[in-house]
Amino acid sequence: xxxxxxxxxxxxxxxxxxxxxxxxxxxxxxxxxxxxxxxxxxxxxxxxxxxxxxxxxxxxxxxxxxxxxxxxxxxxxxxxxxxxxxxxxxxxxxxxxxxxxxxxxxxxxxxxxxxxxxxxxxxxxxxxxxxxxxxxxxxxxxxxxxxxxxxxxxxxxxxxxxxxxxxxxxxxxxxxxxxxxxxxxxxxxxxxxxxxxxxxxxxxxxxxxxxxxxxxxxxxxxxxxxxxxxxxxxxxxxxxxxxxxxxxxxxxxxxxxxxxxxxxxxxxxxxxxxxxxxxxxxxxxxxxxxxxxxxxxxx
Amino acid sequence: xxxxxxxxxxxxxxxxxxxxxxxxxxxxxxxxxxxxxxxxxxxxxxxxxxxxxxxxxxxxxxxxxxxxxxxxxxxxxxxxxxxxxxxxxxxxxxxxxxxxxxxxxxxxxxxxxxxxxxxxxxxxxxxxxxxxxxxxxxxxxxxxxxxxxxxxxxxx
Numbered sequence: 001x002x003x004x005x006x007x008x009x010x011x012x013x014x015x016x017x018x019x020x021x022x023x024x025x026x027x028x029x030x031x032x033x034x035x036x037x038x039x040x041x042x043x044x045x046x047x048x049x050x051x052x053x054x055x056x057x058x059x060x061x062x063x064x065x066x067x068x069x070x071x072x073x074x075x076x077x078x079x080x081x082x083x084x085x086x087x088x089x090x091x092x093x094x095x096x097x098x099x100x101x102x103x104x105x106x107x108x109x110x111x112x113x114x115x116x117x118x119x120x121x122x123x124x125x126x127x128x129x130x131x132x133x134x135x136x137x138x139x140x141x142x143x144x145x146x147x148x149x150x151x152x153x154x155x156x157x158x159x160x161x162x163x164x165x166x167x168x169x170x171x172x173x174x175x176x177x178x179x180x181x182x183x184x185x186x187x188x189x190x191x192x193x194x195x196x197x198x199x200x201x202x203x204x205x206x207x208x209x210x211x212x213x214x215x216x217x218x219x220x221x222x223x224x225x226x227x228x229x230x231x232x233x234x235x236x237x238x239x240x241x242x243x244x245x246x247x248x249x250x251x252x253x254x255x256x257x258x259x260x261x262x263x264x265x266x267x268x269x270x271x272x273x274x275x276x277x278x279x280x281x282x283x284x285x286x287x288x289x290x291x292x293x294x295x296x297x298x299x
Numbered sequence: 300x301x302x303x304x305x306x307x308x309x310x311x312x313x314x315x316x317x318x319x320x321x322x323x324x325x326x327x328x329x330x331x332x333x334x335x336x337x338x339x340x341x342x343x344x345x346x347x348x349x350x351x352x353x354x355x356x357x358x359x360x361x362x363x364x365x366x367x368x369x370x371x372x373x374x375x376x377x378x379x380x381x382x383x384x385x386x387x388x389x390x391x392x393x394x395x396x397x398x399x400x401x402x403x404x405x406x407x408x409x410x411x412x413x414x415x416x417x418x419x420x421x422x423x424x425x426x427x428x429x430x431x432x433x434x435x436x437x438x439x440x441x442x443x444x445x446x447x448x449x450x451x452x453x454x455x
Contacts, residue, residue, distance in 0.1 A: 017394065017432070021401055024409070028417030035453040039446045040429055041436050072452035 019047060027053050031076065054084055055116075058091035066091075070099055077106050086139075088116035097125035100146075104131050113160075114139035121145040132188070133157045141165040150180040156188025164189060165196040167218075183208050204229025205249075209237075216242040219249075233281070241282065250274060253281025263289040266297060310337065311346035312361075318354030326364045331404035351402045356395055359384075363408060385415045390431060393419070 026034040026047065031054060038045045056073045058066060073089075087107050089100075100119055104127050107115045113136055126147045134140075138160050142149075146168050158164075186192065186209050193211060198218035207215065212235045219231075230250040231243075239258055244265040251274060262285045264278065275297060282288070310327055312320040327333045336347045349357065366372060366380045388396070393416050400409040420428045429436060436443065447454065 017398065018401070021397055021413070022432075024413040025397075025416050025420075028414045029421060032453045032455075033421060035450050036425065037428060038450055039425055039438070039443055040432075041434050041438065044434075045446075068452070075452075 019043075019050065022047055023050050023052065026051050031056055031073070035076065049080060052083075052085040053088075054080075054086065055088040056090070058089070058093065058095065066093060066095070070095060074099075074102065074106075077103070077110075080110060084110050084112045086114040086116065087112045088114075088118075090116075090118040091120060094120040094122050097121055097123050100125055101128055104128050107131075108134055111136040113137065114141075116141040117143065117146075119144040119146075129154055134161075135159055137161050139163040143167040150182070150185060152180060152184060156185050158189045158192075160191060161189045162191055163194040164192060165194075167196070167198040182206055186212075203227075204232070206232040208232075208234040210235075211237050213237055214240040218244045219247050251278040251281060253277070256281050257284050259284060260286045262287070264294050265291040266294045309344060311344070312357060313346060313348045314352055314354040314357045315350050316354045318357070320354075320357060320361055322361055322364075325368050326361060328368065329364055329405045329408060330360075331406075333403065349403070352399045353395070356392075356399050359388075359392075359396065360399060360403070360405075360408065381411065388415075390416075390419060394432075 022044075026037065034051060035048050038048050054076070058069055058073070077087075087103075087110070089103055100117065100121060103117070104115070108128075108130060115137060116139070118141070121144050124145050124147045127142075127149070132149060132154060133156070135157070137158055140158070140161060140163070142165070144167075149166075183206055186195075186207065191211060192209060194214040195207070195209075195212060196216040196218075199220070205217070205219070215233070215235065215238055217231075228247045228249050230252050231245070232252045233256060234254050236255040237258060238256055240261045241256070241259050242263045244267075246267045248268045259282050262282050308323075309321050310324055310333070312322065312327070312333070314320070324337070327337070333347055333349075337345055352360075363380075363384060367377060372380075385393075393412055397409065397412040397416060400412055420431055423431075428434075438446065
């Protein structure tokens, strides 16, 4: 049908929209809206199960409603066995830890390429460790009250991962966390190109990676910690650097000669030496944005 | 290779109904199907038949490409254009343009059309969507009721 040589009439054209094109349209609808189309005709029943990107938005509603919504979302996932490109869960009201854990496990079973969890969790939650050994993931975005994934006894293996965003709202608890070498994690992501880290956990930060192109660090300052380790960067391929630093750190930048765009936001006055090292490290930059606070510290 | 490509001054596109369009090479950049033709042919002038796209549709696509390829236009002007572009289209136009975008292998225009169609069926009844895509239901009323029950959560 699709390959008919002569031009088709308008009517034929409409009914001959391919499954791929119809799926493409469904991708722009909410999951609920998309699944409503399964009552249109028998052809559409199978269409829903071919949607490549599944984005679950859990609504702001009562707790009872919420748990029903979660059950339905999970039921949809259980019925899927074909490849899913992207799986996203966003909840503004929060969900229980075991729900997040179930989703992560299912995402791993379904070999998704992109996983995006934006969950306000009711308790600090540990995600299944098996998540850290995913061969299929290309993009991983985690946001919320997720307990640290940084532990030297956990093996990290993301052979395909290119984009990693960690926005972990987790407060400092044990001193062990502070001594974790971030490079141990990054070594498990040999293809990583983009890394966003928003955290207050790791005290000395050492990022050394050959392929990393974009780096965004947002470092918080829990009031009860005064002694921060240095921020060490050794990223020869880096092109874009974005640092927000509310801590008072020493900067040790080497091999940042490819950075062409940098944004620096400092909210604590650093000594002259510290700022000199910071700016000197990115001396090849073509576009530099400094926030007004940062400029104040320089002048 | 680069030198050969840049020597092409004008590209002639021939639509399914025989209407002819002459455009500059930067206009067809988005059309991967056309681009692969150009890359294969080693000539100064290229004429490309597009048997699956009608003249009216091709004219609209070219208008869109011209606007978006222009470096003088601001982002806001392009967004304004997109808004008006969708507004003056009928549902049938959108569905035809979606198919044309797929045939011409135009990624961002395809997204644009799919999104515009999704916006039309969003929050509409099953009957509306059936009518929109001209779908004949092959369910008995009992089967449909059963399916609605099965997907009850989606109708809430």
